[in-house]
Amino acid sequence: MVSEKKPFFSVVIPLYNKQNYIQNTIDTVLNQNFQDFEIMVVNDGSTDDSVNIVKSMQDKRIRLVNQKNSGVSVARNSGIKESK
Numbered sequence: 001m002v003s004e005k006k007p008f009f010s011v012v013i014p015l016y017n018k019q020n021y022i023q024n025t026i027d028t029v030l031n032q033n034f035q036d037f038e039i040m041v042v043n044d045g046s047t048d049d050s051v052n053i054v055k056s057m058q059d060k061r062i063r064l065v066n067q068k069n070s071g072v073s074v075a076r077n078s079g080i081k082e083s084k
Helices: 022-030 050-056 072-082
Strands: 009-015 037-044 062-067
Touching: 009 022, 009 050, 009 072, 022 037, 022 050, 037 050, 037 072, 050 062, 062 072
Parallel strands: 009 037, 037 062
Antiparallel strands: none
């Protein structure tokens, strides 16, 4: 059995109504020289187009977690829990 390569680290990005910034934020992470990571985007109940922007990004390292709006600290902790 071949094991799947695990990311070296996780980048957790809490997201709440930041449609004007999320694309650039994720692109900044993706454009780093080091590439062995996952990006955990935690949607904290956004009501704008933020989630659709994340969903449109085609990179297998990006993972989206949705939750009811609970604040940035809870979102960050959720991302840590869900990270590989």
